[in-house]
Amino acid sequence: MTAATEQSEQTNGNADVQAKWSYSDSLENALPPGCGNPETVLLRNFLRTYLPGEALSYADSQVTMTTFMREPARYVSDERLLGKILGLEQYRITQLWRDVRALRARNVVTFGDWNMVASATRRAVSDATQALLDEALRCVSRSRPAAPVSVEHCKLADERSRYRSVYNASWSFVESGHASAPMGMIVVDTECVGEPPRMWEEREVDVTPFPGEVDAVVPGTDDGLELLVLISEWGWPSHLFRERKCDAIVRREVVRAWNILKRGIDNRRANGGTSPRRLYSLLGTPGTGKTAAVAPFFLHQLLHCSADTIGAVLYVVCDSGYVFFNLGSRAGTVKEFHYVCDALAVVNVLADEGVQGCAIYDRCEPESMTNLPIGTWEVIVFNAPDEKIFYKIEEQTVVNYILFNGYNRRELMALHAWDQHKRGSGFLPILCSSNWSVIESQAETVGPVPRYLRDEIPYNNECLSIRECIRCFPDDQRDFLINTLLCRVKRLPRVHVYCLLKIVRVKHGAGEHFVMGPCSSAVEIELRRVLLKDCYYLGRLMRRMVWCPETCVKLFEMFGVCILLHRDVSELIVRKLVPLPRACGCPCDDAARRRTRLRKFPEKYRVISCGVHDKPNATQMSVKTDVLYIPDLLSFPLFSAFYFTRGPSANSTAAGCKRKRGRNVKKSGPLVLVGVLATPRKVGGTPACAVVQFTERMAECFDDWNVVRGGLRWVVVYFQHHSSAAMVNRQACVVSEGAMSEEDCENVRLLWDEAEQQQVQLDEEIIDVLLVHC
Incomplete structure (x- = not known):
């Protein structure tokens, strides 16, 4: 039974x-x-x-x-x-x-x-x-x-249910610091409604990185709070109250955006309502949570404001509108309108009655932006940077932009922990992989964008869009690719966002602004390969490297090794090479290193493919001498480029080969690896882990690396920008405590001690010769 x-x-x-x-x-x-x-x-x-x-x-x-x-x-x-x-x-x-x-x-x-x-x-x-x-x-x-x-009674019950679902949304959170849990993170379901049980302080969320720190690894927080999750049983108006879309992921950037809006509301209330209502526009990379997270969180927080501060909230999504009532006879209900103009009519009536409120515009068509309730209520517009949208709203009033950064690695990891929690609890089906390493690898391809990482179909479509965009990019717009690599794409907001780009907020003097750069390592690699294979644009790069003071340092770091491909320039550089002595200045050591003095750089070059996030290279090659190998990955460890050559044999001298029995005897010398590091700033100690990573990359790229590495001699060439100070002594190899085994540390030290180090600076004489080719 x-x-x-x-x-x-x-x-x-x-x-x-x-x-x-x-x-x-x-x-x-x-x-x-x-x-x-x-x-x-x-x-x-x-x-x-x-x-x-x-x-x-x-x-x-x-x-x-x-x-x-x-x-x-x-x-x-x-x-x-x-x-x-x-x-x-x-x-x-x-x-x-x-x-x-x-x-x-x-x-x-x-x-x-x-x-x-x-x-x-x-x-x-x-x-x-x-x-x-x-x-x-x-x-x-x-x-x-x-x-x-009656039908009216049923409709009223549904309106109350939707309102209560949003107002009484419950909180869960993802917490780190649990060593035994997968990825060290667990999900805590609190069943708490209203205010979240835990929240970051304002100093923890109001963080803007410097341009070079955008992709830096973010450490965990002291209290272990990684993400908050806001769950509405009926879903959210951003997804038309579909129950399968009931969780909103609240991260630090979401709270930071809310703090900006809340300050404006609080200031107006403190001034007795006399302060002007503002129009806010949230700008950020598409797919990072403006609709799925910021909009639900804003709505939830606005409904919890006092009724005299926020008496109603207008939520416009696509071509529909919802009015949430906090005040009056309809308090605690939400009214749905199939036409935005009908919702705006209700807003105007409420405003005439003195009701204070806020309007949220989410994924709206340009036609919906022509009649914003500006001056009546606070207005927030969520949209990807679209030129048509911004022309519409900028024509009406001054816009206050809220700059919204995307996910970092820890937040993406916490999101994955939440998805796995849902998968295990049967909360709803998850379409992404259960393996974190797969998600991390996919993020290296399309960027840390949940829209593409939480579902296989959007991920495949985005990969196809990226490939097609790069392959079909017009030749006359290659400057756009250069600006993308330099994170100097045309400043927002009047710009179309390509699938190649991500948008980030960075420090700019005493304030902040947006920069746009490659959305992922894979996109960076493809853009770099396109430019390295284009001889015409290499020439343009060289010219910008010399004449554009704003970008010359960054370009030198990215493409400075390409200067070596011009024969007369490389010959001049060879003559200017200066050996770096040890700090003790041991004369016999200097004399020994002079035997491997460089005579020329290769005129041929090859762009080698580097996998991202531990992906193996598509093909391997054999080691060849006198070919300059340029990695397509900017973050390639240790060197910007490298090549192999033959050093002088044991029977040769600085004066040349001796004559024996009436003829010249030439013996092949040892194989020498020459690594070139183009650097715009003073070089510190070389991390020992970078040496290990370099050897691992070489094993991936060359099928005979393990055969030739035993007898290799190493020469390191520091190619410095003219703005950096000249080196005085050899660069040391720095070993971080606990990062490597003692045996590996000793092997790296021996290798580095035997390597010769030389330096040269990009001076005016080299620049004059280079300009002939630009």
Whole structure:
């Protein structure tokens, strides 16, 4: 006999009592006596009452019954004990009470509400609860005729449910600092509504990186809070209240944007409402959470403002509008409008009545931007930087831009932890990979953009768009590729955002501004390969390297080694090379190194393919001498370029080969690896880990690397920009404590001590010769 049958029989057995119920009675009347509110009853107390003496195997002593019911096996690992708990009659009753309280959160309170409930809401509770309530409802129907329910009443109930779903959205969060958990992060479900149980301080969120620190690794926080998750049971208006889109990921950038808006609202209230209403525009890379996170969080926070400060909120999405009422006879409801003009008419009426409010425009067409309620309410526009949109809003008033950065690596990792939590709890199906290394690798291709990483189909489409965009890029717009690599694409907002770009907020003097650069390492590689293979644009690069003071240093770091490809320039550079002595100035050491003095740089070059995020290279090659190998990855370890050559043999001298028996004897000398580092600034010590990473990359690129590396001699050439100070001594190899084994450290030290180091600076004489080729 099933639980549902038992419940039906119990209900039929109590028909005399149930016949006294009406459609206005609470659903809780149909339930057997409970064991307390499952949202507040702790699992440990439940077991002490109904299974005394049983030992518990879960770590968190504050787990509630509601949380336990979502993932029982997570909190009780003992299968025997878990089976006893699930078989308890009191546990079954507690499940029924949990379901009925979940219905209450959806504004389904009475038998009349259950009679009109939508199928999606029915599926939110268990089959046993459905059977019990349906049978109770049939008894109510037999006892009294159902009162007719008007369409207006049903609509009003739905409006209240949507409002309460947003207003009573619950909080969860992702926390780091758990070494035993995957990626060191866990998800904590709090069931807390209203204000979040934890929140970052303003100093933690109001952080703007310098241009060179945009992709730097972000350390964890002291308290371990990585992400907040805001969950609305009915979903959000940004996705038209679809239940499958019910979670909003709140990260530091989202809170920072809210703080900016809140300051404006608070200032107006402090000035007695006399301050002008502002128009805000949120700018950021498409797909990083403006619609999916910022809009829901803003709406939730606005609804929790006092009614005299925010009496109503207009939410416009695409061509529809919603008005959330915080004040008046319709307080606690949300009205949907199929035309934006109808919603704006309501806003104007409210404004005439003195109601203060805020309007949110999300993914709107340019036509919807022609009649913003500017001067009436605060207005926030969410949209990708689109030239048409900005012309429309800038024509109407002064725009206050909120600059919004995308995900960093830790936030992406925390998002993945949340997705895996949903996958394990059956919250909803996840279409992305369960392997973090796969997600991280995909981010190296399309960038850290959740829109493409959480679903395989958008990811594949974005990869195709990136390839097509680079392959079909017009030759007359190659300057755009150069500016992209330099993060100097035309300043926002009047610019179209290509799939190649990401947009970041960086420090600019005492303030901040946006820069746009490659969205990922893979895009950076492809752009660099395109430019390195274009002889005409290499010439343009050389000219910009000399004549453009704003970008010459960055260009020198990126493409300075290409100067060596011009024969007369490279010959001049060879003559200007200066050996770097050891600090002790040992003369015999200097004399030994003069035997490998460089005589020329290669005139041929080859761009070698580098994998990103540990991806193997597509092809391997054999080591060839007198070919300058230029990596397509800017962050290639140790060197900007390198080549192999033959050093003088043991029988040769600085004066040349000796004559023996009437003829010249030339013996092939040892193989020499010459690494060139183009650097615009003073070089510090070389990290030992960079040497190890370089050798690992070489093994990926060259199939015979392990054969030739044993007899290699190393020469390091520091090619310095004229703005940097000349070196005086050899650069040391720096070993970070604990980063490598002692054996690896010793091997790297020996290799570095035997390597010759030379330097040359890009001076005026070299520049004059270079300009002949530009």
